Amino acid sequence: MATDSEMIDVVQVDRPGAIGMPMLHKAIFIGLLLLGLVAPFMLYPIFLMKVMCFALFACAFNLLLGFGGLLSFGHAAYFGSASYISAYTAKAWGFTPELAILCGTGAAAILGLAIGSLAIRRQGIYFAMVTLAFAQMVFFFSLQAPFTGGEDGIQSVPRGYLLGLISMAPDRNLYYFVLGVVFVGLLVIYRIIHSPFGQVLKGIRDNEARMVSLGYRTSRYKLAVFVLSAALAGLAGATKAIVFQLASLTDVYWTMSGEVVLMTLLGGMGTVFGPILGAAVIVTMQNYLATFGDWVTIGQGIIFVVAVMLFREGIVGVIARIIRRPL
């Protein structure tokens, strides 16, 4: 489409380096990778893997909210269902971890297609309510379906052997596998954001009517980003199930949907790196406050209120404004 490329040229004129990766972003990615490589020597690997899974989850969510302008309040549905499928295939069918994770991701994509095609019929606030309601439906399904183990969830999922060869039982081995999965996931998201498709999405986010008048079938773009976001959220959930050897109702409950919104909001909606930081902060907070029971919920609520009232750009958004570079 000729109009496509012309559009993008115009968009990219004032953003040099948008075609390749800007030096700054390259540096941050390399920094993150190095950090990921050395971190398990200093911190507890399981905790780090949790942070990484949630970072991917939050970035997938941010792809939809920050770049598509669609607030889904039911992303736990994809995270959780992928977690169930990956746990089930690994435990009951003896799938290798990478295959189980792929199955989970695929299931989340299909679910995303089904829910997304209905949800994009409504806009704004209704969209949020519709996605939340469907996620609750997935929750009830998970509660009652025979293969999910109801309240117990699917426990003691085997970590298995990567490609049937490398044992994932030692934390260190699994850690580097998860690091690879999450890092690739983040790069994929980065690529989507900076592709022509991503530019069209931002156009829809900022002014849907204009994009329609330019000849874009906006609902197709919205559905596509919804499915991509659901699949990547699924990738995070499926990986999480292998890490913790557990898929449970927590993963599909609405509180999980709220948590990912919070991570994204805190880190910075519409920034590339914000959700990673947001996820790290929230997971750390949960870890430290875990012994105080309901204070986790209260703390999350307070962060929500403070973030909405005082810094809607999020932490990374504020940094980006100060250094005047998109992050």
Next chain:
Amino acid sequence: MFELLGIPPQALFGQLLLGLINGSFYAILSLGLAIIFGLLNIINFTHGAQYMMGAFVAWMLLNYLGIPYWGALIVVPIIVGATGIVLERLLISRLYHLDHLYGLLLTFGLALIITGIFRNQYGISGLPYAIPKQLAGGQNLGFMFLPNYRGWVVVVSLVVCLATWFAIEKTRLGGYLRAATENPTMVGAFGINVPRLITLTYGFGVALAAFAGVLAAPIYSVNPNMGADVIIVVFAVVVIGGMGSILGSILTGFGLGLVEGLTRVFYPEGSAVVIFVIMAIVLLVKPAGLFGREA
């Protein structure tokens, strides 16, 4: 009429009554949401927590101050409505110039805080609240047994819903409210204090939720989580009905409660999800909702 499709009438009407009761709560809560949304343009995610607060404040009044059910029915909506007004003035009102999403996120955060505080104080096991003795017992209607309190809930909910409808559609204040929903700037130009109208509207919507909470206290145990689960169903009810019409909200609420009750008789496994399935069908057939205008 001893058996309908193999279902004994006691079971059928019992579930229908239960559905009607759930429907009463759906109707009052979605009515409050619709009124708030109409004027404030935010979805009040705190609604479920405020419903829960209603039940808890009623319990506290009874156990700490000895104020019985009948007093609570009047005092609780005022107290909880006042807390709503404080929230609106302090926090929500600062977000009107922003995207609607921030209102949703803020009220979600508030819901987490309120729920967390009550869970911290009272645990999650639930507290009992006795049915007032004037409404204890029940009537044998021949085909079913009707507990007095449940009949009362259905009747009083209907009355409250219809009174709200009347106040909004037929009174002068309601006229201001509808006008401000259409065009707040113009209404302000006529000398009506729109910000105050907005604050009062929020307080009223919250008071409705709290009233529903008091009604619910003797039926369900008073529990910090009682709001969270019902509010998501109410969101689905709102999507199905559309928020354009007051009567539409009421009808949809009661209707879906009945459908849920029927499902519990004929296909119990599906009762938890039937409303969401209906929502999916409505989205396919009439995306704006049964009574809705396109948002």
